Amino acid sequence: xxxxxxxxALIARHTSRDGFHATPIERVTLVRxxxxxxxxxxxxxxxxxxxxxxxxxxxxxxxxxxxxxxxYGIVTHDLPVTGQVIEATPxxxxxxxxxxxxxxxxxxxxLRVPSPPASTAPPVGKTVSPANAGLLDAALRLLxxxxxxxxxxxxxxxxxxxxxxxxxxxxxxxxxxxITASQGxxxxxxxxxxxxxxxxxxxFSIERLAAEVGMxxxxxxxxxxxxxAMTPLQFQKQLRLQEARSLMLVQDLDATTAAFCVGxxxxxxxxxxxxxxxxxxxxxDIARLRASPGLAVVT
Numbered sequence: 001x002x003x004x005x006x007x008x009a010l011i012a013r014h015t016s017r018d019g020f021h022a023t024p025i026e027r028v029t030l031v032r033x034x035x036x037x038x039x040x041x042x043x044x045x046x047x048x049x050x051x052x053x054x055x056x057x058x059x060x061x062x063x064x065x066x067x068x069x070x071x072y073g074i075v076t077h078d079l080p081v082t083g084q085v086i087e088a089t090p091x092x093x094x095x096x097x098x099x100x101x102x103x104x105x106x107x108x109x110x111l112r113v114p115s116p117p118a119s120t121a122p123p124v125g126k127t128v129s130p131a132n133a134g135l136l137d138a139a140l141r142l143l144x145x146x147x148x149x150x151x152x153x154x155x156x157x158x159x160x161x162x163x164x165x166x167x168x169x170x171x172x173x174x175x176x177x178x179i180t181a182s183q184g185x186x187x188x189x190x191x192x193x194x195x196x197x198x199x200x201x202x203x204f205s206i207e208r209l210a211a212e213v214g215m216x217x218x219x220x221x222x223x224x225x226x227x228x229a230m231t232p233l234q235f236q237k238q239l240r241l242q243e244a245r246s247l248m249l250v251q252d253l254d255a256t257t258a259a260f261c262v263g264x265x266x267x268x269x270x271x272x273x274x275x276x277x278x279x280x281x282x283x284x285d286i287a288r289l290r291a292s293p294g295l296a297v298v299t
Contacts, residue, residue, distance in 0.1 A: 003136040004070050008052040010143040011095045024149050025156050027100040034093040037085040038292050041242040044075040046101045046179050050131060050139055054094030055087035061229025065128040076125040076178050077193050079228060080238035107180040109164050116173040125227045129171055138162040185223045188213045192224055196232060200239040201263035206232060241277050248286050255282035
C-alpha cells in the first residue's frame with residue numbers, strides 16, 4: 001500500500017486537471033478524473049493500464065472488467081471497448097498510469113526471458129490482474145523520474161524494461177508474448193484485426209477476411225472470438241459506430257452524413273444499431289455527451 005500511495009501522489013502532483021497528460025517519459029500517459037464519467041467508447045491499443053485510485057469498468061464484447069486500486073489491465077491488440085470511471089471525487093480523484101508497449105523492446109525481451117507453458121486456447125486480448133510488488137516497484141521507479149527529468153533518457157528505458165519483464169514473468173506472460181508473435185493463430189487474428197481496422201468502412205465477408213490472413217472461415221471465427229470476445233462483423237460494426245459518433249461529436253456532422261461516411265448504406269439501419277449500442281438515438285446521444293462534465297476523460 002505504501003508503494004501505491006507514493007505512485008498516487010506522483011500522478012496527482014503531475015496532473016493538475018482532469019484528462020490525459022503526456023509526460024516526458026516516452027509512451028507514459030497519466031490520467032485524472034475528479035468525477036465519475038459516462039460510458040465512452042474507445043479503441044485500446046496494446047498497453048498497460050495501472051489504476052492507482054478510484055475505479056473504472058471496461059466492457060469488451062460480453063466481458064466486463066473491473067479496475068480497482070492496485071489492479072492493472074493488459075491489452076494485446078487494438079480492441080474497441082467501452083470504458084467508464086465509476087468511482088471518483090474531487091477529494092479522491094480517479095488516477096491511473098498508461099504505458100504503451102514498445103514492440104521492439106518487448107520483442108527483444110521475449111528472446112531473453114524463458115517462455116511460460118503454452119496455453120491450448122488463445123487468451124482474450126484483454127485482462128485485469130492484481131499488481132505484484134515487483135511491478136509496483138518498477139512503476140514507482142519509472143514515475144519518480146518525472147521529478148528528475150535529466151535522468152529520463154538514461155533511466156527511463158531501464159525502468160520501462162523492468163516493467164515489461166515483470167509482465168512477461170507474471171501471470172500474463174503468455175498473453176504478453178502474443179503482442180510480438182508473428183506465427184500461430186493469435187498472430188493471424190492480429191492480422192485480421194489490423195485488416196478490419198483499415199477496411200471497416202467497406203463490406204466484406206468472413207470468407208474474404210479468412211483468405212486475407214490464411215485461415216479457414218471456421219478457424220478464423222473461433223479464434224477471432226477467442227481473442228476479441230466478438231465476431232469479425234461485430235468488431236467491424238463497433239468500429240463503424242465509434243467512428244460515426246466521433247464524426248458527429250468532433251466535426252458536427254449530422255447522423256445521415258456520418259452513417260454514409262463510415263460505410264452504412266441505410267440511415268435507418270444506422271440509427272437502429274446506434275441506439276442499440278449507445279442507448280440513445282444519434283442526436284440525443286451527442287447532445288448528452290456535449291452536456292456531460294466527464295466527457296473529456298475517455299478511459
